[in-house]
Amino acid sequence: xxxxxxxxxxxxxAPVIAxxxxxxxxxxxxxxxxDEFDVVLEDDLLGMKSWELAEGEMVRRAVELTAQxxxxxxxxxxxMISGDLNNQIIASSFAARALGVPFFGQYGACSTxxxxxxxxAALICGGFLENAICCASSHFCTAxxxxxxxxxxxxxxxxxxxxxxxxxxxALLARGGSGHGLRVTSGTVGRVVDLQIKxxxxxxxxxxxxxxxxxxxxxxxxxxTPADYDLIATGDLGWxxxxxxxxxxxxxGVDMPDARLIDCGNSLFYQEQDAHAGGSGCGCVAAxxxxxxxxxxxxxxxRRVLIAGSGAMLSPTSTQQGESIPSISYAVCIEGGDA
Amino acid sequence: xxxxxxxxxxxxxAPVIAxxxxxxxxxxxxxxxxDEFDVVLEDDLLGMKSWELAEGEMVRRAVELTAQxxxxxxxxxxxMISGDLNNQIIASSFAARALGVPFFGQYGACSTxxxxxxxxAALICGGFLENAICCASSHFCTAxxxxxxxxxxxxxxxxxxxxxxxxxxxALLARGGSGHGLRVTSGTVGRVVDLQIKxxxxxxxxxxxxxxxxxxxxxxxxxxTPADYDLIATGDLGWxxxxxxxxxxxxxGVDMPDARLIDCGNSLFYQEQDAHAGGSGCGCVAAxxxxxxxxxxxxxxxRRVLIAGSGAMLSPTSTQQGESIPSISYAVCIEGGDA
Numbered sequence: 001x002x003x004x005x006x007x008x009x010x011x012x013x014a015p016v017i018a019x020x021x022x023x024x025x026x027x028x029x030x031x032x033x034x035d036e037f038d039v040v041l042e043d044d045l046l047g048m049k050s051w052e053l054a055e056g057e058m059v060r061r062a063v064e065l066t067a068q069x070x071x072x073x074x075x076x077x078x079x080m081i082s083g084d085l086n087n088q089i090i091a092s093s094f095a096a097r098a099l100g101v102p103f104f105g106q107y108g109a110c111s112t113x114x115x116x117x118x119x120x121a122a123l124i125c126g127g128f129l130e131n132a133i134c135c136a137s138s139h140f141c142t143a144x145x146x147x148x149x150x151x152x153x154x155x156x157x158x159x160x161x162x163x164x165x166x167x168x169x170x171a172l173l174a175r176g177g178s179g180h181g182l183r184v185t186s187g188t189v190g191r192v193v194d195l196q197i198k199x200x201x202x203x204x205x206x207x208x209x210x211x212x213x214x215x216x217x218x219x220x221x222x223x224x225t226p227a228d229y230d231l232i233a234t235g236d237l238g239w240x241x242x243x244x245x246x247x248x249x250x251x252x253g254v255d256m257p258d259a260r261l262i263d264c265g266n267s268l269f270y271q272e273q274d275a276h277a278g279g280s281g282c283g284c285v286a287a288x289x290x291x292x293x294x295x296x297x298x299x300x301x302x303r304r305v306l307i308a309g310s311g312a313m314l315s316p317t318s319t320q321q322g323e324s325i326p327s328i329s330y331a332v333c334i335e336g337g338d339a
Numbered sequence: 340x341x342x343x344x345x346x347x348x349x350x351x352x353a354p355v356i357a358x359x360x361x362x363x364x365x366x367x368x369x370x371x372x373x374d375e376f377d378v379v380l381e382d383d384l385l386g387m388k389s390w391e392l393a394e395g396e397m398v399r400r401a402v403e404l405t406a407q408x409x410x411x412x413x414x415x416x417x418x419m420i421s422g423d424l425n426n427q428i429i430a431s432s433f434a435a436r437a438l439g440v441p442f443f444g445q446y447g448a449c450s451t452x453x454x455x456x457x458x459x460a461a462l463i464c465g466g467f468l469e470n471a472i473c474c475a476s477s478h479f480c481t482a483x484x485x486x487x488x489x490x491x492x493x494x495x496x497x498x499x500x501x502x503x504x505x506x507x508x509x510a511l512l513a514r515g516g517s518g519h520g521l522r523v524t525s526g527t528v529g530r531v532v533d534l535q536i537k538x539x540x541x542x543x544x545x546x547x548x549x550x551x552x553x554x555x556x557x558x559x560x561x562x563x564t565p566a567d568y569d570l571i572a573t574g575d576l577g578w579x580x581x582x583x584x585x586x587x588x589x590x591x592g593v594d595m596p597d598a599r600l601i602d603c604g605n606s607l608f609y610q611e612q613d614a615h616a617g618g619s620g621c622g623c624v625a626a627x628x629x630x631x632x633x634x635x636x637x638x639x640x641x642r643r644v645l646i647a648g649s650g651a652m653l654s655p656t657s658t659q660q661g662e663s664i665p666s667i668s669y670a671v672c673i674e675g676g677d678a
Contacts (some may be wrong), residue, residue: 002467003417003468003469006417006441006658007441009467012489012527047568052656052657052660053660078342078345079386079528082447083425086654086656087426087427087654087655088424088426088446088653088654088657089651090652090653090654090656090657092615092661093531093652093665093667094657094665095531096531096665096667097531097533097665100530100531101530102346102528102529102530103528103529103667104445104447104454104458105445105446105447105454105652105667106444106445106446107353107422107427107428107444107446108443108444109427115443115444119443119458122461122462122465122467123461123462123465124464125464125465126461126464126465126466126467127341127342128341128348128461129342130342146656171673172631181517189418189441189443190441190442191434191435191439191440191442192432192439192442193436193454194436245524259549280565290448297381313427313428313432313444314427314429315425315427315428315429316426317391317426317429317485318391318427318429318433319424321389321391323392323429323433326432326435326436328432328435328442
């Protein structure tokens with residue numbers, strides 16, 4: 001439990017990801033990672049009467065599955081740290097109501113999952129918890145009607161628009177120790193960065209500078225270079241945002257090998273799936289991390305991965321008022337192999 | 340840094356509230372606590388072109404004033420933990436953009452200020468930070484048009500409606516030590532409780548059971564009774580919610596002396612000010628705590644105070660969909676005198 005540099009927490013106790021779950025919607029299940037998710041929904045309403053309730057139900061199921069896998073009852077979960085894109089994070093709070101677990105509601109837009117991990121690991125290493133559920137969700141239909149247009153209008157989406165994933169990822173952090181497993185070793189808290197992008201459909205461009213700011217802070221705070229990571233995964237910049245990030249690294253004089261930098265939003269869909277700029281939403285980086293990236297670390301294919309979640313902190317109101325889009329990014333370092 | 344019982348963090352390092360600021364709107368300034376606030380606004384637009392920007396500006400000013408009083412530059416603030424009622428917490432994130440301080444966005448509705456203190460104190464005692472800004476704001480005009488009706492409609496408010504305060508409170512937590520000052524000694528994380536209140540104007544009734552749940556958990560976890568506190572301040576239940584809380588304590592067999600239980604929302608306005616059920620909003624408990632309660636602890640009038648913030652986790656969408664109102668409460672214990 002210590003602080004490194006100006007923005008990074010080093011988790012000397014290295015909490016482990018004791019269990020995890022990922023749920024993806026029907027379209028996400030047809031993408032390249034379809035087989036990696038624990039559950040692929042057949043119907044994005046999950047039998048509920050609204051998409052908002054469906055998203056909450058997805059969160060509830062993901063937490064229950066995670067607890068089950070860790071052989072814990074819901075009573076044994078000490079804290080749930082979670083958020084989503086809905087106004088007043090109703091998916092998370094409705095799930096927390098059903099689960100009865102002490103709850104910290106977070107809002108970091110699409111960075112929420114990583115924000116939750118950064119916070120949960122700190123509370124565990126600080127000695128306050130034995131375990132913490134870290135979770136985030138998004139749903140195409142709840143996000144689209146809230147941030148853009150009612151789906152029924154069939155509004156044409158511009159090419160720079162990303163596709164909010166219907167997905168949820170959930171990780172159970174627990175006090176570590178020696179042994180084999182996925183360990184959370186450091187986390188970096190972002191600052192709000194805004195380079196005056198005002199197009200609410202152009203979130204990759206709005207968020208890329210925040211991601212650059214946080215990854216650069218992480219590397220400086222830890223005294224590392226990109227070569228110290230097997231993979232740096234952003235979530236979610238999409239195709240356009242990733243190219244802008246590469247350009248920002250080039251201008252900043254950071255050597256970022258192309259093969260080492262992936263984006264969760266780009267990994268979620270085939271280009272033929274018409275997701276335009278790529279996947280986005282809190283659930284995208286959460287499900288891709290829990291379903292795919294962590295599996296690759298667990299298998300030994302990757303040893304040290306930096307996941308940099310990024311969020312566009314716009315609201316429907318700020319967009320209508322013509323405001324630019326403040327963005328933020330959090331980064332978490334996850335390592336495999338023996339402690 | 341330890342855990343007590345099922346929901347409470349005991350802060351063995353007892354972080355101090357090193358500085359604080361409170362800002363209140365014109366109507367709030369005319370209430371019984373008008374003289375207690377650091378700044379009373381003459382105009383609730385603060386020279387900005389929208390109420391949302393005005394609320395963000397109020398947050399920015401409160402953080403700057405707090406930093407100034409602590410003799411810290413903005414660069415020396417290590418973390419800002421903050422939230423508000425606006426969709427996607429834009430008041431806090433727009434302020435964080437202007438301030439450049441690493442940022443954790445929180446959402447606990449009107450409980451956000453206490454949630455931030457519970458979290459900030461844990462991160463300091465965990466060894467991750469030397470200081471943390473904990474903040475929350477609300478604005479009557481942003482909340483009214485978002486959750487109820489456009490102000491221009493002049494819609495009549497039912498008597499059980501509370502009045503969202505235009506206010507902001509900000510506290511700088513710092514690593515303590517011995518000596519004189521305001522110390523944060525424990526914090527309790529709430530669970531989401533919902534007794535099926537569906538009237539979005541009846542938030543006191545929706546939140547009272549959550550406040551009861553959290554205060555009862557705090558007392559059990561700490562092995563205390565209400566007699567161990569000079570004051571228990573809820574924020575904000577209003578007149579109706581406070582009466583319901585008293586009834587819940589009676590039914591639960593908890594002896595809660597009437598004079599020991601106050602509500603920030605009831606303290607903010609005179610009844611003649613036509614605020615119906617009383618004040619509410621994240622900024623109410625934040626400004627009343629920073630402006631008034633902490634002053635009373637500092638002066639020695641009160642020695643140990645429990646502040647229980649409460650939030651109604653409804654959204655405009657969930658209200659329109661006829662959902663009931665999940666509520667949550669966080670409690671923080673603040674003590675004065677010598678450590």
